[in-house]
Amino acid sequence: MKEWLGAAAVCLNEQDEILVVRGYDSPGWEVPSGGIEIGETPEQCCEREVKEETGYDVKVVDHLHTKKTKIQEIKVTTYYFKTEVKGGSLGINDPDKTIAEAKWVSISEFLTLKHAYPEDTPYIEKWMKKLYRS
Template sequence: MARIDHYNSPDAPAANSVVPSTTAVVTDEDGRILLVHRVDNGLWALPGGGMELGESIEDCAIREVREETGLDVEIAGLIGVYTNPHHVIQYSDGEVRQQFSLCYATRLLGGTLAHDDESTDLQWVHPNDIQGLKMHPSMRLRIDHYLAGEPTPYLG
């Protein structure tokens, strides 16, 4: 299913749903960040997705990382809460979702790197090389907040 991210756009359609979701920063021993190249919008992003009934938001982050990357992680901390009502995601099925996402820092436990059908590629990227990638501003914001290493989570 295709999607269009509307970010602070006056022409954005009105949201008709809210789905709690997560993104996760997964790093390797060299400090590189794992990114997925998404099928639905062609952009690089942190692994993540929508919460399912019966799971906690932390379990959602762990599950999404495993599904999208093949890796096992544990939650190491909260980077931020992202609820900008002017960031809506328009899907080809008519859903227009208001952003509601928590971004977590993780610790890599193991697994075998493999992408699923939601992405075309996975890549470990050094933080200095991220600026050159085609990425939505909301993903850059999360990565910037992670790299800033603030003692308290971003709220916004």
């Protein structure tokens, strides 16, 4: 069975807004994420994908969750990390040309968005409240 490994970033700013992106081929929003390249750790992948998809330099500060699922005949593992912005500014520089839009949204707005991966929404809501409201 084919396998895909990826990483995703849960990144909140000082206003407790979460960074989300929307792809050209998706009507839904998601946290920045992508596939792990050869020689990369999940953490390095996470930091690279955020930079490419949003323009922000981030640092992984904590592992939140590992999601394992099967999509068609592909075994999918995605590592979710809490990240902090260290620099940069909002701007898409995605070499794959898949990201249409990136923005910061509040927790309440996040819950009303159409999500690319709706099964992740309860986890992300819980992490947002736990990590940044305590």
